[in-house]
Amino acid sequence: MELKTENLTYEYESNSATPTRAVDGVSFVIPGGEFLGIVGHTGSGKTTLVQLLDGLLKPSAGTVYLDGEDINAKNYSRKKMRAGIGIVFQYPEYQLFESTILKDVCFGPKNQGLKDEEAEKVAVEALKRVGIKEEQFELSPFELSGGQRRRVAIAGVLAMQPKILILDEPTAGLDPAGREEMLSLMDELNRDGMTIILISHSMEDVAAHASRIMVLDKGKVFLDGAPAEVFAHVEELENIGLAAPEAYYILEEIRKAGLEIETENTVTVEDAVSKIKKSLC
Amino acid sequence: MLKDITLGQYYRAESVIHRLDPRLKLVGSLVFMVSLFLFNNPICYLTAAVFLVIVIALSKIPVKFMLRGMKGIVFLLLITVLYHVLFTTGTVIVEFWIIHITYEGILNALMMFARLFMLIVGSSILTLTTTPTKLTDGLESLFKPLKIFRVPVHEMAMMMSIALRFIPILMEETDRIMKAQIARGADLGSKNIFVRVKGLVPILVPLFVSAFRRAGDLALAMEARCYNGGEGRTKMKVMHLRLRDFISMYILALYLGAIIVLGIFFKGLPAIVCEDMQCGLEFLIAFFKGLKG
Numbered sequence A: 001m002e003l004k005t006e007n008l009t010y011e012y013e014s015n016s017a018t019p020t021r022a023v024d025g026v027s028f029v030i031p032g033g034e035f036l037g038i039v040g041h042t043g044s045g046k047t048t049l050v051q052l053l054d055g056l057l058k059p060s061a062g063t064v065y066l067d068g069e070d071i072n073a074k075n076y077s078r079k080k081m082r083a084g085i086g087i088v089f090q091y092p093e094y095q096l097f098e099s100t101i102l103k104d105v106c107f108g109p110k111n112q113g114l115k116d117e118e119a120e121k122v123a124v125e126a127l128k129r130v131g132i133k134e135e136q137f138e139l140s141p142f143e144l145s146g147g148q149r150r151r152v153a154i155a156g157v158l159a160m161q162p163k164i165l166i167l168d169e170p171t172a173g174l175d176p177a178g179r180e181e182m183l184s185l186m187d188e189l190n191r192d193g194m195t196i197i198l199i200s201h202s203m204e205d206v207a208a209h210a211s212r213i214m215v216l217d218k219g220k221v222f223l224d225g226a227p228a229e230v231f232a233h234v235e236e237l238e239n240i241g242l243a244a245p246e247a248y249y250i251l252e253e254i255r256k257a258g259l260e261i262e263t264e265n266t267v268t269v270e271d272a273v274s275k276i277k278k279s280l281c
Numbered sequence B: 001m002l003k004d005i006t007l008g009q010y011y012r013a014e015s016v017i018h019r020l021d022p023r024l025k026l027v028g029s030l031v032f033m034v035s036l037f038l039f040n041n042p043i044c045y046l047t048a049a050v051f052l053v054i055v056i057a058l059s060k061i062p063v064k065f066m067l068r069g070m071k072g073i074v075f076l077l078l079i080t081v082l083y084h085v086l087f088t089t090g091t092v093i094v095e096f097w098i099i100h101i102t103y104e105g106i107l108n109a110l111m112m113f114a115r116l117f118m119l120i121v122g123s124s125i126l127t128l129t130t131t132p133t134k135l136t137d138g139l140e141s142l143f144k145p146l147k148i149f150r151v152p153v154h155e156m157a158m159m160m161s162i163a164l165r166f167i168p169i170l171m172e173e174t175d176r177i178m179k180a181q182i183a184r185g186a187d188l189g190s191k192n193i194f195v196r197v198k199g200l201v202p203i204l205v206p207l208f209v210s211a212f213r214r215a216g217d218l219a220l221a222m223e224a225r226c227y228n229g230g231e232g233r234t235k236m237k238v239m240h241l242r243l244r245d246f247i248s249m250y251i252l253a254l255y256l257g258a259i260i261v262l263g264i265f266f267k268g269l270p271a272i273v274c275e276d277m278q279c280g281l282e283f284l285i286a287f288f289k290g291l292k293g
């Protein structure tokens, strides 16, 4: 499924004296199967943008196309769109409400019109996928730890089998192991053909996992391209309050200390390691 | 989605009324309400109306903004007017079936309308010109004497300000939860009432859970900073009565005095007005009959 926006704009409090333009004339195409990382300073409009993509907010101007169809058109089927796009909000663990984990994950599929047994089947699959064990299925969501609860919430969206999965800071507040697990789950889903749109504050995370990075600043697309391309603009990124991945800065320090080393195109830790090795031999 | 609802309808402006001490405004509103109920007399209502118009003008609140809050009570006003028009005994003008419309009824209806209208406008000035925080501070200070009777005045005021503080936060939270459940295919706009009520569960449960979590966190945070009730606690903003407050007090007293004097002096006015209305109407009828003939 291809997601496309044209001149997408959104204003909060549009009928007040001082509207906040959170998304400002954004146009891009996300082809199916891509792993897109969205980064940006706090308040740059990331959350607003993805809510527009999922039709939860109506654009003040511009259009969102899903497979060439305008999702805000009058006769467009919302159900079809929801089946296509899944969204996991910031701190999704606070949206759980059912008495057992399994029932909660069944909520989405049942809303899609699946029968009880079918819904249960996809729910079990989704729960296993995020690493929840079978003996925990009948527990109340409130008996789990925060990290586990988040996984259940993600399973709740996965169970709807979306083609495009949007995640708003899914790793916030997780421990390092939890982060890594979450990110490798996304890699895995992406390998199976799902489009992943990942919002993150961590340059390292998007650098290591995304195949394309979009940088937002004040509601506008500031940079858009492959990780190496985007992180080549270190100064511009620093000007808008962001930074390149740590690995780049470490190599810069090493270079300043006098070692002959090439620092360009350093995106991941692996890049850095191989470059250090090369310059040492 | 929920952003259109405004609670605590404070209107930001720079005016004398805004700057007045909240305690004085509270007492002033009470005095005004009482003054409306002291006498049922056209001249008293006229005085009150003049007083109200002056206060509104001083408060710099746009009339449109004031009247926006009246939409909800139009129905109530209508019922009151109808009730008085239809069920007051006296000199009959029109009579058919079981309905008698009397002069006294029309006058009563008009006066009741004026009374209710001014009551609501008057009390809305208080909330329009006073921030909720100042209002609670004012209430706490006014009710302090009740501490003798072991009424937990400070605790109640604290509860009120915390509740006010949390309304926007909970609204935001509701908005977020609603969006999350809509994204999971929840049907919130269904016409079927049962489906709709059932649709509230996925929103209310997380909302309550989060409200309790926040309450617990806040209680811990307050205890960690040694909060232990009102005993010996000082205020960050101490309220002082200033010259403008004393002047307003005199004006308020003058107003109340005027109402009482006018009310007693013109005691017979309603009856006279009715008679005048009767005369006037008869004159008009005679006049039109004369025109025809």
Ligand SMILES: Nc1ncnc2c1ncn2[C@@H]1O[C@H](COP(=O)(O)OP(=O)(O)OP(=O)(O)O)[C@@H](O)[C@H]1O
Pocket: A012, A013, A020, A021, A022, A040, A041, A042, A043, A044, A045, A046, A047, A048, A049, B003
């Ligand atoms: N409900 C709202 N009402 C009014 N303004 C809002 C609302 N939500 C967001 N905004 C404003 O819109 C802008 C973009 O907000 P948004 O939440 O999209 O940013 P973000 O990039 O997701 O930030 P963060 O990284 O902190 O999550 C901000 O300036 C914010 O103040």
Ligand SMILES: [Mg+2]
Pocket: A046, A047, A048, A090, A168
């Ligand atoms: Mg956000």
